[in-house]
Amino acid sequence: xxxxxxxxxxxxxxxxxxIKMAKPLHLGFLYAPQSGYQTHDENFDPLNPVHLTTFxxxxxxxxxxxxxxxxxxxxxxxxxxxxFTTASFLATRTRHIGLIAAANTSYVEPYNVTRxxxxxxHVTHGRAGWLVSTGVVDPAGANYGQTAVAPAxxxxxxxxxxxxxxxxxxxxxDGAFIRDKQxxxxxxxxxxxxxxxxxxxxxxxxxxxxARPPQGQVIVAHRVADERSAEFAGxxxxxxxxxxxTAGDIAALRDNVLAAARGxxxxxxxxxxxxxxxxxxxxxxxxGAPKAPVAHYVSGTPxxxxxxxxxxxxxxxxxxxxxxxxxxxxxxDAFSRDVIPELARRQRLRSGDRSGTLRERLGLxxxxxxxxxxxxxxASTAA
Numbered sequence: 001x002x003x004x005x006x007x008x009x010x011x012x013x014x015x016x017x018x019i020k021m022a023k024p025l026h027l028g029f030l031y032a033p034q035s036g037y038q039t040h041d042e043n044f045d046p047l048n049p050v051h052l053t054t055f056x057x058x059x060x061x062x063x064x065x066x067x068x069x070x071x072x073x074x075x076x077x078x079x080x081x082x083x084f085t086t087a088s089f090l091a092t093r094t095r096h097i098g099l100i101a102a103a104n105t106s107y108v109e110p111y112n113v114t115r116x117x118x119x120x121x122h123v124t125h126g127r128a129g130w131l132v133s134t135g136v137v138d139p140a141g142a143n144y145g146q147t148a149v150a151p152a153x154x155x156x157x158x159x160x161x162x163x164x165x166x167x168x169x170x171x172x173x174d175g176a177f178i179r180d181k182q183x184x185x186x187x188x189x190x191x192x193x194x195x196x197x198x199x200x201x202x203x204x205x206x207x208x209x210x211a212r213p214p215q216g217q218v219i220v221a222h223r224v225a226d227e228r229s230a231e232f233a234g235x236x237x238x239x240x241x242x243x244x245x246t247a248g249d250i251a252a253l254r255d256n257v258l259a260a261a262r263g264x265x266x267x268x269x270x271x272x273x274x275x276x277x278x279x280x281x282x283x284x285x286x287x288g289a290p291k292a293p294v295a296h297y298v299s300g301t302p303x304x305x306x307x308x309x310x311x312x313x314x315x316x317x318x319x320x321x322x323x324x325x326x327x328x329x330x331x332x333d334a335f336s337r338d339v340i341p342e343l344a345r346r347q348r349l350r351s352g353d354r355s356g357t358l359r360e361r362l363g364l365x366x367x368x369x370x371x372x373x374x375x376x377x378x379a380s381t382a383a
Contacts, residue, residue: 115208155228176212240253273318274318282300319362
């Protein structure tokens with residue numbers, strides 16, 4: 001449970017923007033070496049499976065909760081590997097780190113992307129996530145026979161796909177597989193459900209042909225840079241990645257996300273707030289590297305960077321950080337080597353058992369299934 005024991009069920013949970021506690025942080029890592037705003041050193045080849053494996057294991061050993069594998073279907077240079085394929089490859093070569101793969105909702109079919117995400121959750125034993133992007137930030141209509149449309153249209157399509165995905169993930173109840181050799185019954189058909197979705201852009205009967213994910217619902221992340229993306233994250237995301245340059249702008253994005261969550265009748269505690277940061281340690285040894293389009297820069301010595309991170313986390317009441325270096329290193333970089341130990345010394349990093357699902361590591365409860373029917377409560381016998 002994320003709520004403190006001192007708050008009873010009768011007491012309202014306070015607005016999280018008013019909580020100024022020094023809570024420990026989760027760490028994520030943005031991997032986008034072919035994005036145009038992140039590059040890699042000469043000893044690292046993003047298409048070399050040995051390099052990629054070593055890189056992911058280094059992040060896992062450093063204590064990162066998840067690796068965000070970004071992707072683009074719009075940019076033609078340089079060449080890149082598809083995110084879900086990359087995540088599936090790393091699934092068998094890592095043990096604990098979450099693997100969150102990008103897919104652009106403007107250019108996918110909901111059944112296919114939902115099936116990919118559920119399958120990734122199974123092969124990772126519950127470590128999967130989906131970084132939802134749209135054609136607003138990654139336009140690629142010409143590659144898919146689409147004409148240009150307004151940003152609102154991209155997000156309407158994304159919202160419909162997320163609604164479909166959540167119902168498809170629930171289309172198999174947890175107890176659907178019986179596997180009773182004596183009776184010969186393998187599945188309970190009454191626990192498999194069509195979703196019969198008919199919407200503005202899609203008609204999907206269902207059910208999914210993949211069993212319910214180990215996490216119940218695959219973790220959904222979304223990058224927030226404006227009011228439209230904040231509204232989407234508040235309605236749909238488990239992880240909202242706040243991408244802005246100043247603490248004040250990050251706080252404004254936070255407020256927009258939480259307002260949207262309240263409007264969608266979601267518990268604010270179920271939306272994790274991560275700030276995207278770029279760390280520059282000591283002299284700028286990455287001179288000439290691409291600059292992140294929108295991110296919060298921290299710089300100086302490891303101690304100074306830890307101070308800046310603490311100040312930001314306290315000011316915005318963050319749940320975590322997404323570290324977005326400008327250069328991906330072939331060996332553990334200075335942030336992993338010097339800053340993480342300093343944050344750990346200050347007890348500002350989440351610790352403990354690294355086993356279990358990504359949801360469990362992030363402190364999020366496993367969602368109930370929308371198709372499961374609770375047993376009726378017994379009638380009262382009171383006079």
